[in-house]
Amino acid sequence: MGTVRRDLRIGVLGLWLAGCATSADPAPAGNVGGGGSSASGGAEFGGAGGTAQGGSEQGGTAQGGAGAQGGDAGAGADGGSAQGGSDAGGTGGGSGGSAAAGSAGSTSGGSAGQMMSCPATASAGAETVLDDVEDGDDAILGADGRVGYWFSYKDDADSGSTVSLPTASAPGANSTTHAIQVTGKSSSTADYGPGFGFPMLSVDIGGSNGASLSCPYDLSTYSGISLWLKAAGATSLEVLVPTEATTPVEEGGACATNCNDHFAKSVSVNGSWAKVDISFSSLAQGGWGAPATFDAHGVTGVGFGVPLGVSFEVWVDELRLVP
Helix, strand or coil: CCCHHHCCCCCCCCCCCCCCCCCCCCCCCCCCHHCCCCCCCCCCCCCCCCEEEEECCCCCCCCCCCCCCCCCCCCCCCCCCCCCHEEEECCCCCCCCCCCCCCCCCCCCCCCEEEECCCCCCCCCCCCEECCCCCCCCEECCCCCCEEEEEEEEEECCCCCCCCCCCCEEECCCHHHEEEEEEEEEECCCCCCCCCCCCEEEEEEEECCCCEEEEEEEEEEEEEEEEEEEECCCCCEEEEECCCCCHHHHHHEECCCCCCCCCCEECCCCCCCCEEEEEEHHHHHHHHCCCCCCCCHHEEEEEECCCCCEEEEEEEEEEEECC
16 A cells, blocks of 8 residues: 555444445445544444445444443342443443333433443354355355445545445456445545455444444464455555454454554556455554554454555455465
8 A cells, every 4th residue: 555554444343323235225424533533434444534434334433222221230120130331331220120221220211222242252164255245235245153244435534535335246256246346536645545345243232323343253263365356547455454453442352552553465456357365474564553463363354455546446356265
């Protein structure tokens, strides 16, 4: 990406709106918080101040839904075990019997919300296909617990940058029926170039915005990923593999400061389909963020970054795990 920061956010991954709009039925974009402190938008890899567009879901800030269980344990009128603690979505009291949690000590529905957390373990199994796009939608293959939707992002502070939502278009690589297509313009004055990608495992945390986290997913039994690429307008792309260590805490990761400097590798592209193999051992950070060691036990997504100063059309297909 040249001088472009790998400020690709994955997560509170976003904050996705509930629903499943397809690529032909996009949800509205959400503004990404500066520096990644308050992520919003699709499953964002979007840079600070940018806009992440969710292929299926996106939204605003994470918050608990009205009348949901959660909050600090309180004295429920009907007794029962209090619920909440670390998964609290607000400060409301715990549940009393079967009643939904509300404000402290109340059994009536209130503003407290349930905040889900990432699963303790989620790992890849025998299915190597991440997405072959043959179903024609914007969701990755839901195998071995993976849950994710394609999204795009750009520098929203730069009016010269544009990017489309990832769309399943025909034809695909190797005579297949579909591939993901993204078009746009990458301004030379932008702070970072546009891009797109998907989370490996998003977890709904509820609330009126249907927010979700981008959770770590264990790919340690695999050595990398393979995919097919072609492009017009750009001669190189960065393939990104965000991890728990580079993803902000509030988005499902473990990074506290200077986050989103994700692991990446630059690859050459042209107008003909070409197979690209990315080994995890070949990935490196850009060097501007908090340093980390790549750990395949906690991969949070896959993304693609476009250089500055180009009008582009990018096609991606046949994404697979490599043993």
